[in-house]
Amino acid sequence: MSNQLVVVGLFACAVSGVPGLFFSRHRCTGQWIAVIIAVTGCVLGLIGIGAFWCGHDGPEIGLPQPIPPFPGAQSWVGIDGLSALFLAPIFLIALLGNVYGLTYWKQSEHPTNGRKVGLFFGLMPAGMALLVIARNSLIFLVGWEVMALSAFFLVTTEEHDQEVRETGLLYLVATHFSTLCLFALFGLLFTWSGSFDLETMGEDKAGPKEVNALYVLALLGFGLKAGLMPLHIWLPSAHAMAPSHVSAMMSGVLIKIGIYGFVRVSSLLPAPPQEWGVIILALGGISGVLGVAYAIGQHDIKRLLAYHSIENIGIIVMGVGLAVLGRSLGRPDWIVLGLCGGLLHVWNHALFKSLLFFSAGSVIHATHTREIDHLGGLAKTMPQTALCFLIGAVAICGLPPLNGFVSEFLIYLGLFRTLSPSEGLSFARVSSAVPALALIGSLALACFVKVFSAVFLGSPRSHHAAHAHESKMTMVGPMFALAGCCFVIGLLPTLVSPVLMKAAQAWAPELAESDMRLDSFAPLGWISVMGLVLLGAILLAAMLLWNRLRHRRVETQPTWGCGYAAPTARMQYTASSFAQMLVSLFAWVLRPRRQAPEALSLFPQPSSFRSETPDVVVEEGIMPTFRFGAWLFSWIRIIQQGNMQLRLLYIFLTLFFLLLWRGRP
Amino acid sequence: METFVLNTLHMVVALTLPPLLLGVIGKTKALFAGRVGPPLLQPYWDLIKLFQKGSVFSTTTTWVFKAGPVVALVTGVLALLLVPLGNAHGPVSFTGDLILLAYLFGLSRFFTASAAMDTGSPFEGMGAAREVTYACLAEPAFFLGLLVLAKLSGSLDLAGMLGSHVADNWPKQGASLALVVLSWFIVLLVENCRVPFDDPNTHLELTMIHEVMVLDHSGPAFGMILYGAALKLFAFAALIVHLAVPLATGNPFLDWPVFITGTLAVAVVIGVVESTMARLPLPYIPILLAAACLLSAFGIILLVR
Known part of the structure; x- marks a missing residue:
């Protein structure tokens, strides 16, 4: 039942854009048809996943006989706990993105490329859903290429722009490099297991040497797609150049497919040597810290959010690394906490990053600029967008009572548990990930205070910002839906723990036998209680303040300017000045460039100041x-x-x- | 019944004692300067006075400006639900509560800094930028200290970490504990904006951190901020007292007075530091904070066998 629903859903998504090709490019009829088909498909898919979680999983769909050229490729698609977990954000974000696109990328306003966006915005989630439910490597690769190529056409939506074409080229090269790695990976898997089916390999088929080779290929191929530092080269510019609902889909879902691939392949292989766990954990930590450090230096709101995706991928990979380590050393508690934390962060990041990209898109739609330092004061003109962005920002910083806190909490707990003695591993190698996670959290906080306040608070810095208007319900609605999800997971994490455990059991079958529960390792009940208490107390204190002020004299005056008589909006602290101290603290790796004015004569001429933080890996590694x-x-x-x-x-x-x-002879 | 009494005692102490710490710091500094100084209870009178007043709000601000004080107060109260005082657990204690404690202060920082930026004043922007920047270095130091304690006690909740294990471990692993105490004291100074990081008494807006962030707040909202800051100071002082004075007899009539004396002693030490040191130039602050991280890191290295 669930398999059929998901397959029908993904097929509906795949063809949703086709009818639109036959309608006028200046009217919205075709777009509406596409959205209706895609939304129906997504809802069917979500129902299918729900049915799976409720225990109505059907048999795998396959062929009655193997096709001769593909020995062993018997089953085609099927759902297990891991696929279901990754399918949910694909269908959810595709659904909301389609609705959002109705206003954001209206066909009548974009006659040249609207139909293209419609076509590929349906194909991309369909490809992802196909590869997630694939049960053999050939189907997996078909889904992978459909996803990668539709993403290319979506990134190059505005192909008349030189910068967009360059971005597209970089993305295409990167994605094909990762496909190449996957060809090698699945080729080796086929050679050693004798079948294209994605089945568990015993230690007799894959010794340590084979496992090492497969891990290297998987990390390269999937790490490139996930945007793991230093393989993130394609990610920031691709996210910045694509339309915002596409960026939301790419950042929220597409890069997670890299995580899915790695998790899936590592579930097939026997436990690797323990060094792999430490390496993966270290890669995650580096990706997290450097991702957020780069984010702080950005001036473009979408580029900034893109670098935060790298950071969050780092956090997810830290969780996965802990789980891999747990597997090598036979510690089920590390597997449960690491994998559940990492996979919950996959969901959480899909929710709050899409929310942030939708809100950023709403700002761009209203002001026509992505420059953070040209904005300001939008909380007055766009209150709903501001509220949604704030919720997303608090969630992505991992602060209670929202969802980001829960997943980071699980990973922290797992990392703290590595302190207890275990054979053959010094705790100091792993526990250094704890301060790294703390550093990531506080840097993310600094960065989001910077963006939120520069874009939404204070007074407008340009006339674009001053004349902004709130977006329509079709754009704000999906944002509030995502914000609601952030609250639900943050306040009631027990709801998702069975789903996470199902995924963890699919990854490590030994967990299924011992009937372990996430609740026995992590106090999810206390998180709910403290979250609700926090919200209640904030409400109470707000009422207290309101009540105090109701009977007192309340005036409004201009901001205290230390006696300066003529302050202007341009004198406000900009996002760049806010970030300056942190950028200079990380200057050894960020290599920021600045052109500062010099006073050369007694009567200096008008001059200008500029600073930028280009990507060191691209500028000084890849391009040379x-x-x-x-x-x-x-x-x-x-x-x-x-x-x-x-x-x-x-x-x-x-x-x-x-x-x-x-x-x- | 006994738990109920102890929890009530905990909350009463947690909510009433914090402003006294500010009074003690003020008195100590006055003593060093050869002045009489304001009365010990002056911070209480200040708070009461502020809660009676009206308010002036800036025309630039939105609801975020009012959310700052509210969140700062609430997170302070919730943090003191988690921190053990005296000889008892906090009223709320669960595995991993230390992470919630750190992230509650993070939430408070997010909203206080956003509220400062909401005014559009360049001075408050400067303060906010400094606050979040220095926290980036203080947070790892705090977590490194937690790692040392978790390793020593084998426990993942504050009550276990700061309980009787501390007294047992001083003879064995005293060096590690001493390093953590020192590192956390530096974290206390920066998180609560004391000298040498920030001078609460300076009168030049350009050089302040916390004080300049709250420049535009007035009346009850400002009272909430001051009270919230006192709660935060008290929470950090309590953590340090548990480490530095590991006396846990199990007898509440002995433990509570010792604990309260300990927190007041921390206040005196802060006052002494403020009187005998000048504040650091801003570029040197990250270096001192990195040193705090290193102290805790050495604490861990001493535990590696």
Whole structure:
């Protein structure tokens, strides 16, 4: 039952944009049809997942006989706890994104590319859903490519812009590099297991050497998609250039597919040597700290949010690393806390990051700028968007009583538990992740105070910001839905613990036998109680304040300017000044560039100041390497002249040498 | 019944004692300066006076400006539900409550800094930027200290970490504990904006941190901020007293007076530090905070065997 519903749902999503191609590009009819089909598909999919969680999982869908060229590829698709967990955000965010897109990317306002966005915005979630439920590696790769290519067409929506085309190219190169790694990965899996089916491999088929090779390939291929530092090169600009509902989908869901792939593949392999757990944990920590450090230096609101995705992927990977370590050392409590924390963070990040991208899109829709320092004071003109952004910001900083706190709490608990002695592992290697997580949390807080206050508080810094207006219900509605989800998970984490345990049991079957529960390791009940107490107390204190002020004299005056008579909006502390101290603390890795004015004469001329934080990995790693490669390969052009006779000669020579080399009987 | 009495005692002490700490700090500083100084109970009178007043709000501000004081007060009260005082558990104690404690102060910081930015004043923006920047370095120091305590006690709740284990471990692992006490004292000074990080008595807006953030608050809202700050100071002082004076006889009539004397002694030490040190130039502050992290980190290294 659940399998069929999900398959029908993903098929509906996949074709949702097709009818729109036959309608006028200046009217919204086609877009409405696409949205209706996609929303129906998503709802069907969500019902299917719900049915699975309630225990109505059907048999896997497959072929009656294996097809000769694909030995062993018998079952095609099927749902288990892990797939269900990743399917839920795919369908939820696709549903809300479609509704949001109705106003944000209205067909009549974007006649040139509206239909393209409609088509691929349906195909992308369909590809993701297909690969998540795939039971053999061929289907997995089909879904992977559908997802990767639709994402490319969505990123290059505004292809008339040079910068967008460059971003698209970078993304395409990166995604195909990761596909290449996956080809190698699944090829090796097939060689060693003799089947394309995604089935658990015993230690007899995969020894330590094989496991090491597969882990390297999985980390490269999936890490590139997930945007793990330093493989994040494509991510910031792609998220910034795409339309906001696409960014929400990419940041909230698409990069999690990388996590899914890694978790799935690691579930198939036997326990790796314990070094892998430590390496993954360290990669997560680096990704987290550097991701948020880069975010602090950004001036573009969407680029900033994109760097926060890298940070959150880091947090998720820390949880996964802890689970891998737990598996190597036979510690079920580390597996449960690490994996449940990491996977819950997958959900949480999908919720609050989509919420933040939707809110940012609402701001961009109203003001037509992404520059944080050109905004300000929007809380007055766009109160609902401001509230939604604030909820998303508090959630992403991992503060109680919202959902981000719960997942970080689980990961913290897991990391603290590594202090108890266990064989062959010094606790100091793992426990240094605890202060790293604390640093990530407080840096994220600094960054979101900066964005929220520069965009929504104070007074408007430009006329764009001054003339903003609140967005329509089709845009604000999905935002409030996501904000509501953040509250539900934050206040009632016990609701999601069975779902998480189902996923954890799918990952580590040994957990299913011992009938472990998340509640026995983490005080989820206390989190609910304290969250509700916190909310209640805030309400009470607010009423107290209101009651105090009701009978007293309350005046409004301009802000105290220390006696300066003519303050202007441009004198406010900007986002860049707010971040300056932190950027200079991290200058050793961020390498910020600044052009400061110099007073050269007694009567200085008007001058300007600019600062930027470019991506060091792209600017100083990838680009020089590629330039060197281009120079190197230019030598090959000497033999490449387009002359048919010469080419025949090359073919002959190649064959000749091959015969010499391997031609003997 | 006994738990109920102890919990009531806990909350009464937690809600009434904190402003006295401010009074003690003031008296100590006056003593060093050769002045009589304001009466010990002056902070209480200040709070009562503020709660009687009206308010002036800036035209630039929104509801976020009022949310700042409210959240600061509430998080202070909730934090004191978690921190053990005297010889008892806090009224609320569960595995991992230490994480909630740290993140409650984070929530308070988020809203206080946002409220400061809401005024649009460059001075308050400066204060907010400094507050969140220094917290980024203080937070890892706090968590490193927690790691030491968790390792020593094998427990993941504050009551277990700060309970009888501390007294048992002083003879064995005294060096680690001493390093944590020192590191946490630095964290206390920066989190509560005392000298050498911030001078609460300075009169130049450009150089302040916490005081300049609350420049535009007035009346009851300002009272909430002051009271919330006192609660936070008290919570940190309580943590340090549990570590530095690990006397737990199990007899409430002995433990509570010792504990209260201990917190007042912490206030005296803060007063002494404020009287004998000048505040640091701003560029040196991150270095001192990094030193606090390193102290706790050495505490961990001493535990690696």
